[in-house]
Every structure is written in C-alpha cells, then in structure tokens.
Amino acid sequence: MIGWLLRRLLRGTTFLLLSPLLLLRGVLGLFSGRRVLVLRLHDAVPWAPELVPPVQRLLRGRRAPSLSIREAVDALDEAARTPKVPAALLELDRARLSLAQAEVLLEALDRFKAQGKKVVVWADGLSGPALALCAAGDRAYGLPEGQVEFLGVRVRAVFLRDLLGVLGVVPQLDHHGDYKTYSDTFTRRSMSAAHREMAEELADDVYELALTPLLLGRGLAREAAQAAIDEGPLPASEAAARGLLDGVRYRDELLAEVGALLRDEAPSPSPSAPRPEDAADSPLAESPSAADARPKGKRRTPSEPNTCTPAQLAARWRRRLRRRRVLSDLPRVRVIELRGAIVPGEVGRGCPAGLLVEALDQAREDRRLAAVVLRVDSPGGSALASDLIWRAAKRLAEEKPLVASVGDVCASGGYYVAVAARRIVAPAASLVGSIGVVSGKLHLAPALFRWGVRVEAVARGARAGMYDPDRPFTPEEAAANRAGLLRFYETFLARVAEGRGKTRDQVDAVAQGRVYTGRRALGLGLVDRLGGLPQALEEACALAGIEGEPEVEHVVPNRPSLLQRLDPRGGGTLDTVLADCEVALALAREPVLAYCPWRVNCGEGRFA
Template sequence: MAILLELDLTRGVLETPPASPVAAFRARHLPTLRELVAALRKGARDDAVAGVVAHLGGQRLSLAQVQDLREAVADFRTSGKPAVAWTESFGEGGSGTVAYYLATAFDEIWVQPSGDIGITGVSVQAVFIRGALDKAGVIPQLAKRREYKTAADTFTEKEMTAPAREMASRLAESAYEQIVEGIAVRRRLDTARVRELVDSAPLHAQAGLDAGLVDSLGYRSNVYDELQKQLGYDSRLLAERYIRRGPRTLQDVRKTLPWPQKPLVAVVRVSGGITVGRNSSSPFGGPGSGSDTVGAALRAVGENDKVKAVVLRVDSPGGSYVASDAIRNEVLRLRSTGRPVIASMGSVAASGGYFVAMPADVIVAQPGTITGSIGVLTGKGVVRDALARIGISQEAVSEGTNARMYSAQEEFTDDQWARLEETLDRIYKDFVAKAAQDRGLPEEQLEALARGRVWTGADAHARKLVDELGGFQHALTLACNRAGLDRDEIGLASVPHRNLLDQLRAPRTTDDLAVTTQPLTLDGVTSSIYAALGLPPTGLLTMPLSWQLS
C-alpha cells in the first residue's frame, strides 16, 4: 500500500518535547524537529512511501531548523521519490524569505494563484526598553564584558551602539548570503538575479512563476490531485505519526528486538536557560537545563558500557556561569573515558550554550545557527521607585556591609560596583582561557573572536569556533564513525529519560534526584515584578535574547 508522507510545517516545530504536563498538552500536536528529520530519512528507504508533500507558511522556523529540514529533504530526494512543497502564500503582509528558502529544497513548489512570493530579505532587530524603564522608575545597573555583549544594551540603551550595529549587520549579511546561495543553486539562477528578485519582492504568484521561483500555481486540491495521478497513493500520513507507529514488516520487527544487543549512541540535551540544580520548566513555557540533571546524565552515560558515543545536543542561549562550567567539566570527564563526544548545535548555542559545547571532540552547527557570544554580563535593575509608585515598599534589617548588594531595592555602592567589575574580569578571563584551551587556539586569537560577539554558524566555522557545518544527523554520523559503528546498526538513547513510574519512585541517590524536573518558581512579589520587567538575567553567561532574525 503506497503512502504519501505529509509535513505540516505551518504549526511550527519543537526542538525538545515539553517537560511539563501543561506545556505538553498545549503542544500535543506539534512534531519535534528530530521526528521530522528521522521520518524523511526512514521514508526514503521505505518502499511503502511513495513521496512527500509539505505545507509551508504560518509559524516561523529558525534558519538553523530550516537548514536541518533542507538536508533531510535532500536526503529523501536521493531515493528518486518526489518531494513537493505548497503554500497559500510565502508571506501575506509579512516576510516569507525563510519559508521560501525551505521550499527550494523540494522538487516542486506550488503557490496558490492569489498568493505572493514575499522573499523580501533578512532583517535583524533589537528591542530596547530603557525609555520604558525610565518612565517606570527602574534604574538599570548592568555591566558587561565586552562591547558586543548586547544583552545589557536592551536595558541600558535606547538604540544600537556602534559595536551592536556592526554585529547585527554581519549577522544579517551572513544569513542573507546563505539564503541567496541556497535559492540560486536549487532554482538554477545566478545569485545576482536572486538578489534582484529579492529587491523587487514581494512578487505576485504569476510573477514568481514567470521568474522561475515557483513551478506551478494551484490550490491545495490541485496539488493533491496531481500527486494522486503521479503516484497513485492509497493513503496519507503525517510524518510524525509515520515515525511513531510500531513495526509493520519483519525487518521492522527485527530492528526492535532486544537481541542481538546493539551498541548505543546516547543523546544528551542542553535546552533552554542553563541553571544550577535540576532541570526546570514553566507550566506554559519551554524547558530549562540544570547542571545537576545534565551532569547526572553525562555521568550515567560514562558508566554505561553499552554506550559507545555521545551526541550533546545544545539549543540554549546560556545562563549561569557556574552551572555551565559544571557541565563542561562533566563533558571533559566523559571524553576521558575514550568515548567520542560530538556537540550538535540547534538554533542557538551561545554564551553558556557555547561554554558547554566547546570541550566536545567535534562541534557541528548549521550555517544559520546563532553561536559564540563569549562574554559575560551581570547587574540588577533597581525597582524601588517603580514599586513605590504603585504603593509597594520593602524594609530590611541586615548584618554585613554587602548583605543587600544584590537587592533590587537599592543601588550598588562604589565599592560594590568595583567588586562587580572584578567578578566580570575574572569570569571573562576564565571563559576565554577555557575556550582557547578547548578549541586549540592561542588565547589572544580567541579573545579577538570573543568580546561577547554573536556569530552565525557559517562565520563561527570560518573562525574555528565550530568544526563542521551540518545538523543532528551529520553529528550522529560523525559520532558513529569515530566510534567505529555502523550508522544503521545502532540504538539511539535519549538521556536522561524517565517514564512516569520512574518519576514516582523515591530517589535513592543524588543522581536519581537530579534527573527529576522541578517547576520554575519565583520568590516574592518583588521578584515577580522584577521578572516581568525582564531584568533578572538567568545567569552571567547569557546571550542577547532580544535579537530577532526575520
């Protein structure tokens, strides 16, 4: 029975399955990126799969996610099976550049006759709330190392500084180069011609057809009617349902048998903000990575003789310095066992996210990954006057000159500010030294690449901050090759993974306790308002979260 695989990318894609029950319920119909990539890889080798059709548009995907999917579609196309993309419009009153870039990976592109080809280019935006803080009576007191560590600028500036503008310009330029090159190669157009079309966009669907940007105009029913004629498929199935379903053939059954035992490749994830302690998650938000949980997972992997290689999947903007350092140490300990550790960067692996990845044997990133940001920031926002305006006050009795140093109720003294500057210098020096050691670069060369600067994966690769360009599947292949394993004869284990029964059992050791997820909590009224303003950093190693690529 012939199956037509369907990818509905209008809903968005998850990097990591939600950790909390509420978040899982809200995202219950969303596929993970790994599921979609695995489905395309499996479908290419499955005689029952006749082809794939993808619905594009809607929720934005990151450039790195799109590049992962482009690679998976290219792999699927090597099977000779058709891959078709369709959309109502590549942008309707908005940019459709990244969605169209993804579409060019397919054999055919269909657009609704009333749609547009909104390949309007790339823009990097930054948000500044200093003016709002001034009006609210919040006093931002933040310091950074060095000039490109622009997370602090969100709160201290009203516009881009010269270093921030320089960095943003290169981020946009690098992303634009990647997109233009990808479109040119797949649509068999000169890059200069692609740039001309971008500058004249948005284009009406017919103009896109005439320019060779799309292959056919038609509605959804036209796309499926044409595929039915070509393939004569018997049924349709969402890609994530296809990869989740049980074995259907004797060969599938053989692959699921517990014998003969296959060597394992472990996947350890570092997702979201990096904090001290256990993994945490908001009921409505994404996951966070605790150093206790990730460290326990890395130790468990090191103690399991069946695990022959490890992929460290990092999708994190960073966070706590000490937590990142603790995870880095566990990565080094794991490497000392002789197992290859390959770091696979997702959409973002910057600041603390780069810190935990840099000691791996090989760092793999997509050209569009956001990485680097080797720098540090710290400080606070003084909300005393803001709270007073709404009738909230706080008093404290303290012992110790610096007992209230980090209080959001009062400014730093000159002596406290000097101590803060010393802390920044110490941490920045340590970050640079360890990055230079891990990457095998002279410290002065690494420092020139650091300074808090964010790079695309392509630029990071050119500067040896990243070793190879590619997605998770490429990282997995590298791990297998380094461990002498057959890529098709391994077991893949996500660590830590605890089912409901495991979570209900009382922990016996601190490692058992570490792999449980703790809820994210806020302590007190002041902390809640402070967090609502976006002021408390998740840690000293945090990238500029306000940057947005569109």
C-alpha cells in the same frame, strides 16, 4: 555472559513467535504498490517530538502536534532506503520554521533525491525557510491566494533606558566584550558602533543563507531573486511567474500532481520481482488495510497515488532494528537535549542545571552507551549553572565520545557547555559564540520611593545586601562586581581555549561577546562541521568506531510546568510569556550571566 545469553534467548524467542506475522507481511508486500510519503508541518515546528500529557491531548481536540524536524528527517532517510517510496510530498501548513530547521530539512531532501526519488513541496505561507524548501522540490506550489511573506532580513534591537528612567529604575549593569550587547538593552538609547558592526555582518550572512537556496535550487539570477524579494509581498501567482514556484494549487490537488510527476518521470518497471526483505519492509505491508495519509473522508481518485505516513516508516525502522538485535547487542548512542535558558537548580523553566548534570552523569556511568550527543539549543543563562553543566560534560567526554549538536542557537552559556565536547556540529544558519559575560543589577529604590515604598535594613558586613535591588552599588561594590565579571570571563576563555585547542589570545580575538552564524563560526574554528543531528551522530559513531547503524535513544531532562501540561496549544502565548518571566526572575538572582537572547526569524523578514 549470562545476561548476554538471556537477552539472545528472549529476542530469539520473540522473533520466532513473530515470524508468521513477518511472513504474512512479506507476502502482502509482494502485491503492494508504490506509496508517496506525506510530511505535514504546521504551526510552530519543534526540533524534536514533544510528549503531550493526557489532559493536553483532551483539550487539544483533533489537532495533533506538528511533525517535528527529527521525525521528518528520520522519515525521509528511511524512505530513501525503501524501494516502494518513490516520492515525498512536503506540506507546510502555516509552518513556523527557523532558517536552521529549513537547512536541516534541505539536507535530508537532498539525500532523498540522491536515490533518484522525487519531491513536491507545497506551502500556504511563503516565509524565508518555506521558500528555501520550495527551491529543493522537483515541483513547488503555493496557495492560490497566498503571498511571499519573506521581505528580507532586518536586525532589530530594543532599548529601554528612557522607559526605565520614567519608571525610576536605574540599571547598574556591566559587561566585558564590546559586542556583548545584552546589557545595552537597559543602559543605552541606540546601537553602539560594535553592536551595529555585528548586526551588519549578521544581516549580510543570514540574507545570503536565505537567498542561496533560491539561486541554486530554482536556477535564478541573483538580481532576479533580489528583485522578487524587494518588490514583495508578491502574490503566489506572481512568484510562480518569476520562477520562485512552479504554480499554485489547493491542498486537495497535490496528490494528483505527485501522481502526474511519477507517471511522467518514473523509470520503466523492472521485470524482476521485489526482494523478500524489501517486500517485508514495505510500508504498505504494515497491515492489509494500512493507514493512509489522505484526509479522512476524502476518497482516492485514480490519478492519485497511495500514501504512507512517517509513523509507518518508523515502524519499518523498528522492525529492522529488532532483526539486528536478535544475534547481537547494537551499539547505543544517547542524545541528551539541552533546551532553553540555563537556570540553576533542578526545577523551573528553561533548562535546570541539576537535571542536565544528572542526565550527563547517568550517561557517563551507563556501560551500554558507546557515545553521547549533547543537543544544545540555548542562549545560555546563569554562569554558575553553565559551569556545572560544563564540568559534567567534561567528565563524560573524558570517558566516552561526546559530540555537541547545535539547534537554532548555541551562544554564551550554551557555547560554554558545548566546548566540553570533542566535536561541535552546527547548521550554517544557527547562532554561535557570544563568548562574554554580563553582571550587575537593576536599582529599584527610586521607583519604590515614587510609589510610596520605604525600605529600611540593618546590616552587618561592609557589603551586606550588595545585590539587593533597593540600594545602589557603592564604588567599592561596583569594582568588586567588575572583578568577578572579569574573573569569569577569563575562565570562559580558558574553557574555550582548552576545548578548541587554541591559545587564550586566539580565543579572545574572536570573543568579546560577538555572535556569529554557524557558517562564520566554522571558518573561525568555533565549530568543526556544518550540519544537523544526523551529521552529529555520524561524528559520534566515527569517534566511537561504530560501523553501521547504531541504536539511538533520546533523553529530555526538562520537566513541563503545570500550565504547559494544561495548555491545549502546548505552549501558547500565556505560557510563553510566563515562561520568559520565570526565566528572567531566575536569572535576575544570578550575580554573573553568560546570556545572549538572540533569535533568527525569517517568517516575516525579521531578525531579532
């Protein structure tokens, strides 16, 4: 009680001290005009904003990190509530987007347009996700010398058996589930029948998901849309002639196009003055000289509307939150991020299990939290580490509403963790499932012998050194490895059956290591709803009985490496390769893996 009174006193005093500034902002808002929200996505677009260390900011120079999907969605939702933001301009500057990210943005654009607002989309690289977003715009433009880079969907698998044979490496890997194809990379020369069947289904589903926005948003016939893709790469001007775009423009011409769109279709001005609360929350009212989203050095022409940035709309949201917190404590929902391969320990690349378990335990013990959303974007990894995270998530779900939100992929160990939640929400284009396990090792003795390396050992115990790479499995050890693999597979089935309310046999029928898109997973009962983080937050609030807008906080347990801190590109090629190698070495030490390294890439018509 005393703490509650102290918080009320502190917040009330702060509000009274800021009242003159709020009043001035409100007066300025009465005279402010309408502004266009400008969203610029470039390079690799992250799901969530990333903290940029000071050293990296200095090395990066003027190039700021791309706006994240979460920031873009939050800005669109806030702009939808702001009367003085009648339109949004989405610029895709060589933006590398996944199909699942485009799907989440499409949902946010639909909510924005449902308020009677306009959207203009511009892309200088017309990948599959970019074309889907262009289809959502009232007007869509490409770069005059650009081209359609989406050429279809291709399922690609790489097989290393012959290369390993040349090197003298003998893969001794086992798996359970006909569709658990990770070990096939090392043990086969081509796709198995099950692998090909799964690949065909995924290709059909992903292609349909990429094509649907063009059919609905652009009003194209299926034959016309397929012909445009099959006859590519088409220049942007030809794409406009075929109805994929409305035309071609350079970036400096875009604001004039937005202004023309607003002049042609804007409703007649209302004679009534703006409401004081709307005026006080106007993005323009941030200061007498509010920052503009226009490039520095470029002066606005009379035909160009004023602009606002996502940062200004975020400030508007924070002001509204402060006003609501004066009289009462808002219910809190925490979003915990699980990113990358699941590895054991508390340090390292990917997602160290120790850090995530600690974050989940802290959320369980925090009495201020009403609900938790576990954001999963992981192909899995160590089976043991996945089970530790599942246990922490299960304990949390027993005390508070826990909802799992899927990013691009929630497969194998990632899905193992997700089933501890009360609800699972996934984009239609995400990858879900891969309920299966892999175990074994790479036998390196022939390769070592070829290079003149001799290994001798003295052992005590019939199976000492069973997982050492310098000797092969004995028949008894291979059988023991197979028994451990099957034991964890049964545990996996039990976890999914418990979490999804199914029997063991029902889960086994859709398991066997098979990967599904989110849309297919919904029909099979592996997820509860299609959507992104906003829909997951809705589910969490519904389970917790929260009415109105909660206070949302985000936690990322991952710790960046030294190279990540120093790399000016924030995760460039060298860092990515080293990260993959470090994760591979960490997983190589694990006896059993729940891992599925599949990704969707529609940037250049690939699916791998």
